[in-house]
Amino acid sequence: MTGDGMEDDDRLLCQMERVLHIDLKILDFWNFYEEYIDLEVLKSNLVQLKNALKNQPDFYKKITYGHDIEEGYLKEKFVEDVNFLIERLDLNIINGAEKVMFVSS
Numbered sequence: 001m002t003g004d005g006m007e008d009d010d011r012l013l014c015q016m017e018r019v020l021h022i023d024l025k026i027l028d029f030w031n032f033y034e035e036y037i038d039l040e041v042l043k044s045n046l047v048q049l050k051n052a053l054k055n056q057p058d059f060y061k062k063i064t065y066g067h068d069i070e071e072g073y074l075k076e077k078f079v080e081d082v083n084f085l086i087e088r089l090d091l092n093i094i095n096g097a098e099k100v101m102f103v104s105s
Contacts, residue, residue, distance in 0.1 A: 012065050019062045020052040029102045036099035043089045050082050 008014050017024050026037065026045045053059065060074035092100075 015063050019059050022052045036101045038099055039089055039093055039097055046082055046086050053079050
């Protein structure tokens with residue numbers, strides 16, 4: 001799971017890991033990745049997340065993050081965004097891409 005200290009417990013990603021019982025550390029862009037990530041591994045993690053969301057559609061009720069993110073984004077849009085990312089990864093794989101790197105500016 002993500003995070004090393006108690007201050008990480010309230011991070012949205014950490015809460016989602018606990019609620020959904022899934023390891024999402026590959027999505028933790030706060031930990032700077034200096035290596036490329038295999039697209040198939042990333043896609044597999046997103047598919048696992050998609051399935052966990054399908055099995056627990058009310059997961060957002062167990063999240064306390066604020067800014068109306070629970071009822072707004074997590075309830076209404078998050079699954080759509082996960083599906084979109086999977087579709088984009090599929091297109092990139094079809095077009096021959098193998099790896100990706102998180103880039104921050």
